Amino acid sequence: MSRAILLIEPNYKNKYPPMGLMKISTYYKHLGDKVTFFKGNLQDLVLNDTFDMLKVQLYANDSSIFWEKYKPQIYDYLRKGSVAFLEDVPGYGSNPIIDDLFRYYRQYFYRKDYFKPENRKYDRVGITTLFTFYWDITIETINFVKQLCKDPEGVMVGGVMASILSDRVEAATGIKPHIGTLQTPGELDEGNDMVIDTLPLDYSILEEIDYQYPATNAYYAYMTRGCVNRCKFCAVPRVEPVYKDYLPVSDQVKMAEAQYGAKRDLLLLDNNVLASCKFNDIIEDIKRAGFSNTDTYIAPNLYEIAVQNLRIGQNDKGYIKSAVKQFRALITKLPSNDKQIVYDLLKEHYLLEEHTATKAAILETYEELKEYFDGFYSKSPRKRYVDFNQGIDCRLITDENMAKLAEIPISPVRIAFDHWGLRKKYEEAVRTAVRHGHRNLSNYILYNYDEKPIELYWRLKLNVDLCEELGASIYSFPMKYHPIEDPDYFSNRDFIGTYWNRKFIRTIQAILNSTKGKVGKGYDFFCKAFGSNDEEFFKLLYMPEAMIIYRFYFEGTGLTDKWWNAYSSLTDDEKTIINPIIEKNDFHDIGSFGIDGRLREVLEFYTIRREDAEKVLKAENNE
Structure with a gap:
């Protein structure tokens, strides 16, 4: 018998989707379970579940009414309790049974009866966690959704914050988190031999939510795990303690393209890819995945992708939502005559709104609508890019690996520059990268740790000087250090480093506010933003x-x-x-x-x- 699985990412801002939950979704769907992914206001989650239960009862009483058409009014009534919202809903006021149903489910929602053990809907609930400074919203989310699970043993908490602060998370929620990655068979179901961390990502769950991740048109993957370094400020050794030197991705990329449509870029979250003794194999696998310097990307027909997945029952909720999104976009671009024809057809089949659209109606209208989408998506080939987003280790850069890296369309080459003591190695690494054609560079610059403010200035200025000298483009991203385990600071961003103070921190943040968080190659602009010398930087600090x-x-x-x-x-x-x-x-x-x-x-x-x-x-x- 299939299980009801709820996967949750707390409603914080996040650039990248939760890869762990995407793998877990693949796992459960492989077993035939029904998976729901949610990110948003948790009241909307239980409100939607309440409406679904009410809808079943409404159809049982009167199947002649298309109840989904009145979902917005019913939602407002369930949420706020005013019967004025039901004035235009058929059956209300004339059918006592329907009146009673509305009153019952309004009280159900208002009294939070969905938390009662006998009403809990989900067999398993999984919650991911990220940064420790999202502590409050994450703990609130766990404590809310754990009450939606039928069995406390079915609540799973994992991810970065849960791995680093496992004892504190358990104390605050009563749930013992999973630490690290899911790399052992049987971790979610005893006797099952699937290794979840190696499974392909279920990109379809991203179609279920309204939240748009900024980095959206990309495949996400790891080609290595862990890091050979043990930097004091870094959490990687806790989350990924064992370094794995090669995890092929080409087969997963091809599978994802076939099922979910092509993505333009390949975004890799490796923490230290150059430490791998199989680096050449990694580059060759990236090329096999369709990311050589000559490979291009053509935007897929997202309408066809939605229909394809609806036909095989791959996430009906997500692809109904996707199809409606494509319908709305299509109408805005069609010529007037075609626009009216398509609009009337969509309106007739209730396909203009997510809450009225149905799988049956989407498939029924496919033959009539497909031709209108033929010229809707661009057929122009576009260049693809590869991004080792977490950066590469300047101490491990060589002529050999930079030459190999030049065989793929990497942009930018991100090089960490964590402290001034790395200056010689860093400068040598930049020169080596540029020598092999890597002129679009970027780096992460840690501050507020154990360096002096002037050392941040020196690192930023060195990048500007190298840009001028080498004709390269180096974008720096200063990143404020945040202690992830200190009980006074793990849940906020108030930590001040030994050589720093609140005013200096605010100065850097104020400057970065004007530069949108990055520092580019323009020398005049840099001098205006940070000062042309040490004395001017000191002036800015105060x-x-x-x-x-x-x-x-x-x-x-x-x-x-x-x-x-x-x-x-x-x-x-x-x-x-x-x-x-x-x-x-x-x-x-x-x-x-x-x-x-x-x-x-x-x-x-x-x-x-x-x-x-x-x-x-x-x-x-x-x-």
């Missing part, structure tokens, strides 16, 4: 935040110069007093500091709020 974000405005008014002249004129003894105040970055009540005169004059500049500057700029722009 500059009032509003003057950083709205640099040109405040420079134009002369206020920036007034602040700097006032601050620079302070004696060393006066700076000894005021600097600790500035570094705390709390200026809501400067009178409480008990200082006046020149020091008070300087602090007044820090009371200029970002919101005030925004109002002034908005008013000036409207004039």
Whole structure:
């Protein structure tokens, strides 16, 4: 007998989909179980389940009414309880049984009866976890959805946060998490020999949700697992303790393309691919997957993909949703005559809305609609790209592996530059990469760990200098260090490193706010953003935040110069007093500091709020 499986990703922002849940979905579907994937407001999850139960009863009482047509009104009633929402719903007010059904399920939802053991719907519930600073929303999600599972033993919690903070997660939820990857047979069902971590991804579950992952048009994979390094700031050794040097992906990519349609890019989340002694095999497998320098991508017909999967029963919910999305997009691009014909056909079969569309209607109208999609999707070949998204180790870059890497369309080449002590190795690595044709580079730059702020500046400036010298493009992504196990900081982002303070952190964040989180190759732009030398960077660290974000405005008014002249004129003894105040970055009540005169004059500049500057700029722009 098939089981009802619920897979949940908490409703935090995430760039990449949950690969672990996608593999688990493949596992359960292989066993014939029914899988539901959800990411969103959990009230919507139980509201939809409540409506489904009510709908069964409504059809049993009166099958002549198309109840899905009234789902929005019924939803509003179940959620808010006002009978005004039911005024246009057939049967309400004239059929006492239907009236009773509405009242019963409104109370069911309002009293949270879906949590009662006898009403729980799911045989298994799986929740993934990610960053530790998403602690609150993740724990809330686990504690909510665990009450939807028939058996407490059927609740599964895994992922990064659960692996790193397993004891704390168990204490907060009562659920003992799974640590690491699912790499042993029988981990979910005793006696089953499937290794879940090696299974192909079920991309179809992404069609079930409204959330759009930013990196969407790509295959996701690992070609290695773990890392040979043991960096103190890194969680990889805890999550993937054993280094695996080669996990082929070409067969999985081809299977995914056949079932879910072609993806343009290949996004690999390896933590240290250059450590593999089978690196050449990895590159050859990538080429077999369709990602050589000569391979191209043509957008698939997503309507045909939806119909294909509906016919075989692969995720009806997801592909009904996908088909409706394609219908809506098609209507916007058709010429007027065809648009009316297609619109009328879709309206007649209730295919304009997700809540009224049915699998039967989509398949019934296929022969009439398929020709309209023939020219809808671009047939122009597009270049494909490969991205080792987690970066490669500069200490392991050689002429040989950079030459091999040049055989695939990798873009960008991401090279980690975690501290200034790696400068020589890093610079040598960049030069080697560029020498072999890799001119589109990127890197992650850790800060707020155990380096001094000026060392962050030096690393950023080195990249700009290398761009100028080598004719390359290096985009840097400064990343703030966050301790993942410290009980005072794992659930927030308040940690301040030894050489850092709140003002310095805010300065970097304010600058990155203007650069959209990355630092590019333009020398003039870099000098304006971070300063042309150490002294100018120091000036920025202490500059009032509003003057950083709205640099040109405040420079134009002369206020920036007034602040700097006032601050620079302070004696060393006066700076000894005021600097600790500035570094705390709390200026809501400067009178409480008990200082006046020149020091008070300087602090007044820090009371200029970002919101005030925004109002002034908005008013000036409207004039």
